[in-house]
Amino acid sequence: MRQSSVIARRVAAASVGLVVAAGAVACGPKDNDGKGAGGDSTPHKGGTLTVLNSEPQQDFDPARLYTSGGGNVPSLVFRTLTTRNRENGAAGAKVVPDLATDTGRPNKDATVWTYTLKKGLTFEDGTPITSADIKYGIERSFAPELSGGAPYLRDWLVGAADYQGPYKDKKGLDAIGTPDSRTVVFHLNKPEGEFPYLATQTQFTPVPKAKDTGTKYEEHPVSSGPYKVVSNENDGERLILERNPHWSAATDAERKAYPDRIDVRSGLDSSVINQRLSASQGADAAAVTTDTNLGPAELAKVTGDSELASRVGTGHFGYTNYLAFNPTVKPFNDVRVRQAISYAIDRSSVVNAAGGSSLAEPATTFLPDQKSFGYTPYDLFPAGKTGNPDKAGALLKQAGYPGGLTITLTHSNSKDFETSPEIATAVQDALKKAGITVRLQGLEENDYKDRIHSVRTEPGLFLAHWGADWPSGGPFLAPIFDGRQIVKDGANFNTGLLNEKSVNDEIDAINKLTDLDAAARRWGALDRKIGEQALVVPLFHPVYKRLYGKDVKNIVISDWTGVLDISQVAVK
Template sequence: MTGQYGLNPTGCPKEREVLVRRPVRTLSVGILAVVLAAAGCSKNTGDDNATGSDQKATTQTATLADNSDGPAPEVPGAKKGGTVTIYTSGDFEHIDPQQNYVVPAQTTGTNLLYRSLTTYRENGDGKLEVVGDLATNTGEESNGGKTWKFTLKDGLKYEDGTAITAKDVAYGIARSFSPDLPNGPHWWAQWLSGDADYNKTYKGPYNGGALVPPNTQVPDDKTIIFNFPEPHADTPFAAALSTTAPVPQARDTKIQYDNRPFSSGPYKIQTYQRTQKMVLVRNQYWDPKTDPARHDYPDSYVVDFTRTAEQASQLLISDAGAAASSLTFQDMTIPASVYPKAVQSAKDRILTGPDQFVWQINFNTQRVTDLKVRQALNYAIDRQGLLKVWGSYAGDPGTTLLSPTTSGYQKYNAYDGGVTGNVEKAKELLGGKKVTLTYGYRNTERNQAIAAFLKSSFAPIGVNLNIQPIDEDQYYTVIGKKNNQFDMYMYGWGSDWPGAGTVIPPLWDGTRITPEGNNNTAYLNDPKTNAEVARILKLSDLTEQDKAWAALDKDIMTRLAPTIPVIYDKQTTLYGSKIGGIYLSAPYGNSGLNNLYVK
């Protein structure tokens, strides 16, 4: 998933657990091996370099839940009432469930607005289960992992009281095939079609297309069956993506569905003023007895898109009025200019801990075709300086494609220019050549500062970086277009269900490149890499898979240098004193909303 980017309510956990799920494909999918990275929490001393790097890994096990019944366990001390305000950086790119793939919108959608076949049950104590959400369980597997059957629960209703049916789930997945809706996860379309080019024979339900996607059966209103061409033991995890959220055909407004998705969750949209705010109120037809993971404690949620990170942080530090029951999202990390004041005045209200995101500066390899240029900039990157602009407390230097929290990660640095970069080595690679490149950046305070920093730091090696803003609510849409006019841009990615198989294939497999909605925004289309991705995905031994992903990670960087890995992300945001039930969500790397209440 793309990032913009538990904990107990005091802000610092005893141990932060980042899940790396490994489905056991050779056995029953009911048991999964889990690696938990117990990461030290920084002490919030005000030191900009306090990165909490005292991390260690432990190995535990987790299971797919045997019981998916609701209601969700009550949160101690929680009560109903009040309004929670969320400050997030700019409007959501997409709130349509089939296009929703950026963390702030994803958290809002999956926690509050709509339900999927499965979901995650967590409360910040380190225990995380996959449970049946709309479905009675996490799926029934047969045919060697190729066939998956889901049965819907009784009593599921939309915001108007009409019943949610299996046909609506199938229709939602069918929508994800549409070229008109290109920006969501592509797992379901690729798996059901058996092809990275999933539009060869089916383009969704519009313009006369079938209402049910390929290899899908809906024998009745309660049953949906998927017959994949290949085994997919990861299906319970993929089913937790909002791709499987139901959409009633009569309510489908196609690309306009982004403005008003129809609620199947505990809240519904009351008003949505683009670029200003979204107001959510309770969905009276949501039945907590059917929901194993969510609550509806607050009377309403207000998502405020108008504040800068500095303004939001100042409001939360003051803890006055509405700010006392507010929080910032992952994309509103405390700015470096405000951080010392935050730890002095509100250190017990800082949500902090490592997450699964890696931030990288991608080259558009269609345009930046000279390998030596890409290698030179990898040597020249000043990670120490960049982290100061980013906020050293909000990340650690990154040099790999895989996050340290991800199964298969191995530490290396293919272009070790030291912490501040090696200008002479970069100049040597360029051989005196002057290069002009266009860098597109998400138009926020933080990214403006990063763009300016990169421009100045690359100038000594003879690279003129022409920096150009992109509207923040269009950023991933713009750079996801194959014909975009930028040479470089920053890209954040976290695994959909942590494991290298949800990182390397979507980001670096060239067979998955489409005209729009690309996750491979480096537009790398290397035959050797493509073939290796295909080979690794067929391995049934997960230990061998891990080794192979690690080797491919290093090979891509060493041989092709399509990106500059720069930061392993850390969540560092603020919340008000009246916010209860907050924690850092492992699947999303963001503040979990399902247990929130106003004290």
């Protein structure tokens, strides 16, 4: 996932000091007759859910959205071949069928994947959803004017590298076959055992060719989900969704669709969002946020109020914040220097700078602490809670720096805590104890991104972070450590410029596996192997704490997204 991703995504959902019950998820909706108040925990059908978000819901077109598992708001309108399992915690990190009858049927080497659509699928106007609609929806995502979605299809599909979409190439993609109205067949360049995860992306949303209006499609995309767009103001600043009368729960086991109406208001200040959810007055009593975290000061206030504390959802997402080394820049070309910094780091101070233990968890592995990623515990350079300056000093002496050394740490000046001056200062203080003087180089956000993502300008040491497009080690390790993904004339994410045949070969070998549990174990072993080279210093994994209104029920937070799933929410 792009490093700038918010989100948004290990443990079952819980409130601060209170586990949020979600046992009623499986119950069918009932008419909202007012019986939801006064302790009735059964989800009821009806009412209006308000979503208060800071990030605008722009480009509401399935071709342009960059989402995991169909996203959150988008997945109410756009169904895909597969989707995420809508359950709490680790169970929610599994991929399950959506429009398709299963998660896909691979050939022997996972280079061909076949899907069969369920019977009875229709668009919001009642017309049937066919395999041709799936194929067309994917093809239009290649159009330059509809760019913005996940890039995998261009790399994975046979003959797709130079395809420019159906507006310019009427022939379409031969790599996507539609032998009949319910069958879709994908032909890939190489084995991809994780294709079922990719099929959760919104590019796999069916789009009826006759209703495609190009760049204006986002104003009224044709719904395949439980809700349809009735209003889209100022490119997603306010989005009004109402029930799609042709959606059938019989074909959709994942979305509960309790509210009658969903009012999405975006572009709001984060402090305003938390104030409104805290007060929970009027329509805000039935409101949630999917992108606005509680800050340290806000969390302290909430924790001291039992009523507010009972309205906080806790989420974990596959995301790691780390120090990145460029081993072509001295002195980081010496592995002993990189190891010394790894030993010297004080994760307690870093966690405090990130908002404290409620908002950040210390990390010693690059892969997040989730089974689906293949998490394998290891700590190759034990620093304890506060660092090991003696071990670091001994390594520096071996490397020829008995009197210590001076280095530069590049970071962003953004308020985003992940790469903030506060994190950089915590690192600076820790390394000072080991005889390492750190000069801080703060850059404005755009300059920071441009510099760290260019092979020509990448600094020797900088703060970085990475999140996965789906809960697996593949999209976590490959972009950062696969040498074939080094981009010399564009945005590069292989910050350590690692191009080791054994690593590349193991990535290929794991990609052939369609047994995702077996693949996860291999990703975990590869994480440890790469970790021995000390190309990064894992710092922490973020934790998401988010308020919701007092009239909101049925809280489900999966390890796939780490945020409240509005497809499950009911309101009084």
